[in-house]
Amino acid sequence: GAVVSQHPSRVICKSGTSVKIECRSLDFQATTMFWYRQFPKQSLMLMATSNEGSKATYEQGVEKDKFLINHASLTLSTLTVTSAHPEDSSFYICSARYTGLNTEAFFGQGTRLTVV
Amino acid sequence: DAKTTQPTSMDCAEGRAANLPCNHSTISGNEYVYWYRQIHSQGPQYIIHGLKNNETNEMASLIITEDRKSSTLILPHATLRDTAVYYCIVRVLASGNTPLVFGKGTRLSVIA
Numbered sequence: 001g002a003v004v005s006q007h008p009s010r011v012i013c014k015s016g017t018s019v020k021i022e023c024r025s026l027d028f029q030a031t032t033m034f035w036y037r038q039f040p041k042q043s044l045m046l047m048a049t050s051n052e053g054s055k056a057t058y059e060q061g062v063e064k065d066k067f068l069i070n071h072a073s074l075t076l077s078t079l080t081v082t083s084a085h086p087e088d089s090s091f092y093i094c095s096a097r098y099t100g101l102n103t104e105a106f107f108g109q110g111t112r113l114t115v116v
Numbered sequence: 117d118a119k120t121t122q123p124t125s126m127d128c129a130e131g132r133a134a135n136l137p138c139n140h141s142t143i144s145g146n147e148y149v150y151w152y153r154q155i156h157s158q159g160p161q162y163i164i165h166g167l168k169n170n171e172t173n174e175m176a177s178l179i180i181t182e183d184r185k186s187s188t189l190i191l192p193h194a195t196l197r198d199t200a201v202y203y204c205i206v207r208v209l210a211s212g213n214t215p216l217v218f219g220k221g222t223r224l225s226v227i228a
Contacts, residue, residue, distance in 0.1 A: 006159070032213040043203075044160070044218040051213070093159045095216070104150070105216050107159030 002028050004096050006108025013084055013115055021079045021111045023094030029074035030096035034105075035067075038091040050077040084115040120204045125223040128198075134191040136222050138204030141185040147208050149180060151189045152216070153200040160203065160218075163189065194226045 003026040013019050023033055031052045036044040048069055049057040056069035066088075068080040077096075081088055094108040121139040128134040140149065150165040164171055164178045166187075171178040177190040191198055203221040207214075 004159075034215040036218075043220050044154075046215050046217065049213070049215060091157070095159075097213075104162040104165065105152075105160075106162065110157065110159045112157065 002026075002096075002098065002106045004094065004106045004108045006094055006111055008111060009109055010112045011114070013113070015085055015115055016083055018080055018082045019084055019113060021081075021092055021094075021113075023077045023079070023096070023108050025075045025096045025106075028096075028098055030077075030098075031074060032097070033071060033077040034095040035069065035077075035079050036093045036095065038093060038110075044093060047079075052077075081113065084113070086115045089113055089115045120206055120219055122202075122204050122219065122222045124220070125225070127225050127227055128191075128194045130196060130226055130228050131193055134194040134198065134224060134226070136189040136191075136202050136204075136224065137186065138189070139186045140204070140206045143184050143206050144208065147206050149178065149184075149187050150205040150207065150216070151176070151178065152203045152205065152218075153198075154203070154221070155197075155200040163202075194224075196226050196228060198224065199226045200224060 005024045007022045033050040035047045037047050038044045046059050047062045050069045050071040052071045058064045071077040091110050093110045095105045097105045148165050148167050151163040152160040154160045164176050166178045180187045201221040201223050203218050
């Protein structure tokens with residue numbers, strides 16, 4: 001199946017700093033990618049939809065100025081957590097699908113962010 | 117997308133078949149049933165999907181009832197590596213720019 005690569009897999013940062021997470025589709029082009037956040041023992045929650053060449057669409061309650069999304073190419077989307085705080089500590093997961101109808105989604109391996 | 121209901125957790129003995137149920141009584145005629153799983157600290161993994169016929173691949177079988185109001189994911193010979201949270205998702209035929217919406221899933225524990 002298709003591969004979605006996410007980097008880094010784990011990051012620890014100090015409170016107040018920014019962290020960038022990369023999501024790449026390795027063997028297909030994805031005009032749209034999705035970013036999820038998952039807290040311990042909870043399900044995945046959609047944060048935003050990343051569209052190549054245009055602004056991301058954020059879910060209600062997600063601060064667009066705090067979670068900056070850039071989708072500069074058909075194979076790369078980045079999520080930057082700005083001015084991170086301990087409550088931003090979470091598991092962040094990206095996803096991409098082939099363009100076309102009824103295709104399965106592929107997920108990155110996730111990024112464990114810990115803000116200290 | 118139609119709502120799904122899954123048991124919170126299930127246990128299965130290693131080597132036995134794991135049967136994971138999912139209720140989707142409000143499913144529409146053009147909605148597919150998808151199954152994903154998430155092993156601890158990893159991203160979700162696609163397993164299988166179907167519309168109304170039973171489906172089988174190298175990972176699992178999907179049995180959909182004739183009225184399509186429920187389905188069962190079958191892992192024929194569960195191993196310890198199958199321990200994961202399994203998500204049943206019902207969604208309309210959609211293009212690649214619509215996200216998957218996850219419920220709480222079923223936590224399957226495969227026991228030696």
